[in-house]
Amino acid sequence: MTGTRSPFRAALGAMVRRPAVVVALVWVGLLVLISVFPDFFAPYDPLKQDLSAIFEPPSATHWLGTDNLGRDILSRLIFGSTGMLQGAVLTAVVAVVIGVVLGLVAGYFGGWADSAVSFYVNVLLSVPGFVIIVTVAFISGNNVVVIMASLGVVFSSAIARLVRGSTQAARNLLYVDSARVSGLSTPRIITRHVFPNVTGPLIVQTFLFLAQAFLILASLSFLGLGFDPQSPDWGQLVQQATQEINDHPWLMVPIGAALIFTVLAFNQLGAGLRESLPQNRRESMLVSDRPRVAPKPANLADRALTPDGTSGLAAPRELVDEDLALDVRDLTVSFPQDAGEIAVVDTVSLHAKRGEVLGLVGESGCGKSMTALAVLGLVPAPGAVQAASVSIAGHVVSSMSEKDRARLRGRTIAMIGQEPMVALDPCFTAGSALVEALRANRGMSRSEAKATALELLTKVGIARPMAVFQSYPHQLSGGMAQRVAIALALTGKPEILIADEPTTALDVTIQAEILDLLLDLRDSEGMTIVLVTHDLGVLADVGDRVAVMYAGEIIETGTTADVFARPGHPYTRGLLAAVPDAAAEGDRLAALPGRVPLPRDWPTGCRFAERCAFRMPACTQAPVDATIVDAGHLSRCLAAREVAAISPAHPSTEER
Amino acid sequence: METETLLKVEDLRVEYPGTGWRSAPFRAVDGVSFEIRRGETVGLVGESGSGKSTIGRAVLGLLEPAGGRIEFGGHDVTHRDRATQRQVSRRLQAIFQDPYSSLNPARTVGRTMVEPLEVQGGAARAGAVEKVASLLADVGLPEDSTDRYPPSFSGGQRQRIAIARSLSISPQLIICDEAVSALDLVTRAQVLNLLGDLQRERGFAYLFIAHDLPIVTYVSQRTVVLYRGRIMEQGPARAVHESPLHPYTQMLLAAVPVPDPAVQRVRRARRRATAVSTGTAAQPPAEGCPFAPRCPKVMSRCWTQRPEAVPVGEQVVECHLFGPSNRPAWVPSPVVRP
Numbered sequence: 001m002t003g004t005r006s007p008f009r010a011a012l013g014a015m016v017r018r019p020a021v022v023v024a025l026v027w028v029g030l031l032v033l034i035s036v037f038p039d040f041f042a043p044y045d046p047l048k049q050d051l052s053a054i055f056e057p058p059s060a061t062h063w064l065g066t067d068n069l070g071r072d073i074l075s076r077l078i079f080g081s082t083g084m085l086q087g088a089v090l091t092a093v094v095a096v097v098i099g100v101v102l103g104l105v106a107g108y109f110g111g112w113a114d115s116a117v118s119f120y121v122n123v124l125l126s127v128p129g130f131v132i133i134v135t136v137a138f139i140s141g142n143n144v145v146v147i148m149a150s151l152g153v154v155f156s157s158a159i160a161r162l163v164r165g166s167t168q169a170a171r172n173l174l175y176v177d178s179a180r181v182s183g184l185s186t187p188r189i190i191t192r193h194v195f196p197n198v199t200g201p202l203i204v205q206t207f208l209f210l211a212q213a214f215l216i217l218a219s220l221s222f223l224g225l226g227f228d229p230q231s232p233d234w235g236q237l238v239q240q241a242t243q244e245i246n247d248h249p250w251l252m253v254p255i256g257a258a259l260i261f262t263v264l265a266f267n268q269l270g271a272g273l274r275e276s277l278p279q280n281r282r283e284s285m286l287v288s289d290r291p292r293v294a295p296k297p298a299n300l301a302d303r304a305l306t307p308d309g310t311s312g313l314a315a316p317r318e319l320v321d322e323d324l325a326l327d328v329r330d331l332t333v334s335f336p337q338d339a340g341e342i343a344v345v346d347t348v349s350l351h352a353k354r355g356e357v358l359g360l361v362g363e364s365g366c367g368k369s370m371t372a373l374a375v376l377g378l379v380p381a382p383g384a385v386q387a388a389s390v391s392i393a394g395h396v397v398s399s400m401s402e403k404d405r406a407r408l409r410g411r412t413i414a415m416i417g418q419e420p421m422v423a424l425d426p427c428f429t430a431g432s433a434l435v436e437a438l439r440a441n442r443g444m445s446r447s448e449a450k451a452t453a454l455e456l457l458t459k460v461g462i463a464r465p466m467a468v469f470q471s472y473p474h475q476l477s478g479g480m481a482q483r484v485a486i487a488l489a490l491t492g493k494p495e496i497l498i499a500d501e502p503t504t505a506l507d508v509t510i511q512a513e514i515l516d517l518l519l520d521l522r523d524s525e526g527m528t529i530v531l532v533t534h535d536l537g538v539l540a541d542v543g544d545r546v547a548v549m550y551a552g553e554i555i556e557t558g559t560t561a562d563v564f565a566r567p568g569h570p571y572t573r574g575l576l577a578a579v580p581d582a583a584a585e586g587d588r589l590a591a592l593p594g595r596v597p598l599p600r601d602w603p604t605g606c607r608f609a610e611r612c613a614f615r616m617p618a619c620t621q622a623p624v625d626a627t628i629v630d631a632g633h634l635s636r637c638l639a640a641r642e643v644a645a646i647s648p649a650h651p652s653t654e655e656r
Numbered sequence: 657m658e659t660e661t662l663l664k665v666e667d668l669r670v671e672y673p674g675t676g677w678r679s680a681p682f683r684a685v686d687g688v689s690f691e692i693r694r695g696e697t698v699g700l701v702g703e704s705g706s707g708k709s710t711i712g713r714a715v716l717g718l719l720e721p722a723g724g725r726i727e728f729g730g731h732d733v734t735h736r737d738r739a740t741q742r743q744v745s746r747r748l749q750a751i752f753q754d755p756y757s758s759l760n761p762a763r764t765v766g767r768t769m770v771e772p773l774e775v776q777g778g779a780a781r782a783g784a785v786e787k788v789a790s791l792l793a794d795v796g797l798p799e800d801s802t803d804r805y806p807p808s809f810s811g812g813q814r815q816r817i818a819i820a821r822s823l824s825i826s827p828q829l830i831i832c833d834e835a836v837s838a839l840d841l842v843t844r845a846q847v848l849n850l851l852g853d854l855q856r857e858r859g860f861a862y863l864f865i866a867h868d869l870p871i872v873t874y875v876s877q878r879t880v881v882l883y884r885g886r887i888m889e890q891g892p893a894r895a896v897h898e899s900p901l902h903p904y905t906q907m908l909l910a911a912v913p914v915p916d917p918a919v920q921r922v923r924r925a926r927r928r929a930t931a932v933s934t935g936t937a938a939q940p941p942a943e944g945c946p947f948a949p950r951c952p953k954v955m956s957r958c959w960t961q962r963p964e965a966v967p968v969g970e971q972v973v974e975c976h977l978f979g980p981s982n983r984p985a986w987v988p989s990p991v992v993r994p
Contacts, residue, residue: 174758175768178821181716181750182772183742196762363840478704507703507867512911516928534841537913540920560917578845579915580874588852589874591845595810 021272024265031262035081042075046232055248064254067240073254076232081258083233084217087148087226091213092206094152095159100202102156103163104190108171117160124157133216137225144226151216155209162205163198170197200274207270211263218259234259325496325528326352326375330388333367333374337600341384344599345370346552350530352545354495355522357529359543359560361536361575365596366549368532372498375530376415377405393495410441414489418501420481423488424473430457430484431469434491441492456487461517479510486517493525500532515542536579540564548572551596551607558633568627568635568644570612606637614639661727662829662861663692663715668724670710670885684710686885687724692829697855697862699872699893701908702882708865710885712831715863716750717741729828746776749822751815753834758818759806765792765817766802772825784824791820795850812843819850826858833865848875869908873897881905884946891971901973904947945976953977 016022034041043063050070058065064073106117133151140146170176171194179189220226221235222242234255241251333345345367352358360368374385377397390398393412397405417423424433434453438444444452450469457465460483473481482502489497499518503511519542521527533539539546539560546563548556548571556569567573577590594611603609605620612619618638627640637643668688671681685707692698700708713719715726717736726734733744749772752758759768769788785802792801795816806814815835822830832851836844852875855862866872872879873893880890881902889902900906910927914920930952940946941959948958957976966978 174752174754175760177713177716177718177752178750178758178818179771180718180741181745181748183738183745183775184771185738192763193760196760363842508869508911509703509907512913512927515913535913536841536915537920540915540917541913541924543917564915564917575841576915578841580845580848580871581914588849589845591849592842593846595812595843 018272020268024268024272027261027265028269031081031085031265034078035085038079038082042072042078044072044075046071046076046079047230048072055244055251057250065250067251068244071232073237073251076237077234077254077258080232080234080237083144083227083231084214087144087217088210088213090145090148091152091155092210094149095155095209096202096206098153098156099159100163100195100198102160103198104167104195106160107164107167108186108190108194110168114164117164121157121161124154129154130216133220134223134225137220142225147220147226148213148217151213155213159202159205159209162201166198166201167194170194173197204270204274207266207273211266214262214266215259323353324351324391325354325356325393326350326358326530327389327391328371328375328387329390330386331371331374331390332386333370333379333383334386335383342599344383344552345374346602348549348552348554350375350547350554352496352528352530354528355526356544357519357522357531357542359539359546360530360532360549361534361539361546362549363534363575363596365551365598367552368534368549369500371549372415372500372530372532376409376413376498377402378409410437410494411492412494413496413498414492414494415498415500416482416485416489416502418504420478420485421473423485424481426473428472429469430471430473430476434469434484434488437488437491453487456490457484459490459521460484460487461513462487478506479514482506482510482514483517486514486521490521490525494527496528496530497521498530498532501534502531503538504533504535511538518542536564536575548575551602552599553607553636555608555636556634558630562630562633566629566633566644568629568633568640569608569637570614570639570643571608572635573643573646574611614643660694661691662694662696662729663863664725664727665690665711665715666725666727668711668714668726669722670707670714670719671722681722683722684885685714685721688882688885688887689724690880690887690890692861692863694828695855695859695861696878697864697876699876699879700863700865700882701867701869701872701879703867703908705884706882707885708867708882709833711882712750712833712863712865716748716831717744742775745772746825747828748831749825749827749829750831750833751818751822751835753837756811756814759814761806764803764805765809768806768817769802769821769824772821776825787824788820791823792817794823794854795820810843812839812847815839815843815847816850819847819854823854823858827860829861829863831863831865834867835864836871837866837868844871851875868912869897869905870912881908884940886946887965887974888947889971889973889975891969895970899971901968901971901978902947902975903951903953903977907950907952945974 048071050066052070053062053066054068054070056062056066056070062072062074064077067073067076102117102120106114129151132154133147136150137147173193176189176193179193184192217226217233218235218238221233222239223235227233227235237255238252238259241255244251328348328350331345331348331350332343334341334343336342348367348371350358350360350371360371362368370379370383373379374387375390375392377385379385387398389396392408395408395412397408400408424430428436431450431453434456435446435449438449438452439446442449442452454465454469457468462468462480462483468476468480468484473484476484497518502518503514506514515538518529518531522529529542531539531543543560546556546558546560547554548563548569550571556563556567556572558568563572564576567576571592574590574592578592580589592611597603597607597610603620605622606612606615606624609615609619614637616638624636624638626634626636627638629635629640629644634640635644666689668685669683670685671683674681688707688711690698700711702708710719714721715728717733721734724734725732728744729747733740736744759765766785766788769791770784773784773787788802789799793799797813797816797820801809801817806817809817818835835851836847839847848871851862854860862875864872864875869879873896876893878890879893879896881888881896881904883904888904889896889900896905897909900909910923910930914923940949943962944960945951945958945963948954951958955976957979961976963974963976963979965972965974968978
């Protein structure tokens with residue numbers, strides 16, 4: 001963790017790990033050094049002629065050869081760099097100072113300040129920069145400082161626009177609000193809380209401009225503008241090389257390479273710096289120190305379906321297989337880390353019968369969503385999925401090619417998510433999205449597809465389907481968008497619907513309607529629903545069976561009625577007890593201590609042990625196997641039956 | 657408990673500019689009045705678009721009200737300059753919903769925490785470092801937290817930091833704007849416990865803004881139920897939860913699923929028998945009750961006449977069912993659609 005290091009030091013550390021950035025850093029450092037102390041580095045006087053040794057190729061005395069007057073090319077490059085770098089830096093400084101001030105003022109205050117700055121930006125962007133520079137060059141009598149400063153003014157328009165955009169976004173951040181609530185003065189809010197958000201894009205843009213200024217400066221002196229024609233600047237070198245290109249092509253190589261390297265190095269450095277700043281970097285949640293994919297002795301679902309001598313257990317697996325819409329065995333999802341693979345979903349087995357609602361519940365970071373993605377075959381790279389078998393509606397997908405698997409998605413198995421807007425392309429109306437999906441999934445003609453789309457919209461409870469058909473996603477409310485997303489999922493007549501927190505972003509009244517809709521679809525289409533949720537109320541409302549996940553494992557599974565009435569795992573009990581309800585007013589809530597450990601910290605024994613009130617020495621010694629609480633109700637806890645026998649964790653809310 | 661009024665909001669109106677040229681402004685908060693007494697927790701509850709967060713932002717001084725009056729600690733703070741804002745911020749703090757964007761990722765926790773003290777200057781500034789360390793301990797964070805950056809903390813820990821920050825200047829009122837909505841179940845319970853403990857120790861008041869009625873009921877002494885910028889019902893939290901008067905409050909309560917499958921089955925059946933789907937509801941009337949299109953007990957008067965606030969026992973309800981001419985008992989009339 002980089003928690004206690006300063007952002008600057010952390011940034012430097014991150015940069016040094018990227019070879020391209022290191023090379024760029026070395027080149028630019030060298031350039032700065034030689035341009036500041038040219039006398040120290042250059043072997044010869046750049047203007048010293050030696051007519052006895054003209055157009056010499058590289059040699060021990062002249063590392064890069066000599067030119068038409070016998071002058072040492074390396075020395076001329078070194079002396080030429082001084083003016084180039086000064087000019088480019090001047091341009092960049094002028095551009096950044098003007099651009100940042102204007103951009104911050106326009107973005108933070110808005111109103112007339114914004115209009116004035118926008119006018120300035122638009123005027124400058126509408127005039128070709130090079131025309132301005134050439135004009136300034138003639139008017140100022142070829143004064144390099146004036147030329148480069150005007151170039152800075154030209155560039156400032158782009159920086160002002162960039163800073164304005166980032167500032168507008170930052171102004172609405174909650175910590176800016178917090179600072180305003182505290183009564184912090186506006187200049188302090190801007191320098192402390194707004195400006196740091198602008199630095200990322202600003203740095204990249206500044207380095208791009210440095211490189212551009214370098215090239216423009218070279219072009220100018222190539223045209224005979226700017227520097228004194230006698231001075232050995234890089235534009236002069238290019239011009240000379242051009243004149244001799246047929247007879248002495250070598251002359252172009254050193255100056256060409258120097259220009260290309262410099263421009264590339266500036267660009268590379270800008271990109272590298274931005275990515276290493278803390279506000280632009282994402283910490284991985286899975287930073288691992290050691291590989292940890294331990295095989296599990298047994299898994300819950302298998303035990304649920306395999307007779308092991310106890311009476312009242314389910315029938316042998318083969319007999320019930322046909323009824324299973326979803327059958328996942330020993331699913332493991334892992335991500336590569338520095339020291340090896342780290343599992344975020346660990347030997348999970350699940351099954352759901354046709355027409356059943358299976359709830360997958362747990363806190364964030366427990367692997368519920370990753371399990372759902374693995375079932376769909378959509379685990380993001382570089383994640384790796386292993387499973388004994390995964391079968392969806394009778395298709396064994398774990399042994400299928402990616403192409404065959406893609407055919408199943410959208411038809412046999414579909415998904416809806418927490419953010420319905422993400423599922424809908426903002427450029428297309430809800431209707432055209434549905435029509436496209438119907439044509440692809442059911443091979444319909446355009447008119448058939450339109451009729452079916454309107455039918456589907458009616459089916460998901462939309463009263464005026466034609467109006468919604470013609471609406472763009474941004475015109476729909478959250479609940480309406482989720483209905484459209486469900487209609488979209490139905491275009492392929494899926495047998496299984498994976499619903500990942502489908503109502504979390506919605507109001508309770510809309511949530512109730514969406515849940516009604518899902519249950520109606522289950523009843524009318526016989527659809528199987530896997531509902532990923534963290535809301536126990538939602539689970540109690542619609543779940544037939546439940547699998548509770550903790551730290552990548554399923555720790556309890558059973559019918560919703562059994563698990564809620566007699567929770568057999570202390571974690572499940574803890575979840576139930578943490579729900580505030582009217583009966584508990586004034587009292588403290590029974591909140592479990594601590595939090596879900598990160599995957600790299602998962603212990604060998606029970607993963608819940610450190611937060612558990614029922615912990616025994618045996619819990620931490622070896623992986624804990626599943627215990628049968630009732631028929632089809634299992635808990636990965638050594639004290640499962642004792643825990644289940646305690647009075648209810650959640651005092652039932654009285655009916656009303 | 658002291659009964660002195662700390663915050664008094666009277667006929668508050670907040671408008672957002674219309675989206676088109678010369679279009680009428682959108683009224684996000686329309687004639688809202690309520691009070692918070694010292695040491696009390698008042699809950700503002702409603703769906704998205706009910707104006708609950710807008711009210712919070714107006715009280716914090718982040719929005720300029722279009723009308724009405726906000727009185728804090730006996731002073732009119734409806735319109736404030738920076739000097740007034742600084743005066744007010746000595747006693748008023750906020751905890752926002754999103755623990756990821758409410759802390760500046762580029763500043764250490766210590767520097768973020770010191771900020772409110774810096775603004776107050778002078779005496780507050782001295783000993784700031786010790787104060788920050790003791791506050792972090794109070795909210796249950798490790799000692800070394802001051803030198804660390806927000807990205808190395810979990811959502812629950814960040815919300816603790818935001819709480820500690822709001823405590824640094826000993827406020828009298830803390831606005832919690834969906835402060836626990838983004839947290840997981842167990843973390844949420846931990847943070848709610850912390851908020852309760854701190855209030856018992858220090859005696860400040862909360863304006864607790866949330867969309868979840870059971871949580872609001874759990875933390876609040878009084879609840880204000882909002883719909884489309886208007887108050888539907890307010891009263892003691894338990895009374896509003898156990899005997900809701902307004903059909904909207906009843907609908908909100910019925911929609912919350914309880915974590916007990918047997919009880920929930922009965923509730924679901926009962927709710928489905930009465931609910932009017934939002935998908936089929938008409939636009940709310942310009943005059944009249946905004947809830948009319950979704951109301952299962954709507955009467956013709958609801959479409960044309962704005963209901964007045966009527967006291968019923970300890971509760972105050974804005975609904976024609978309880979209007980003067982309707983005193984004896986309400987009679988459901990057929991659903992009228994304009």
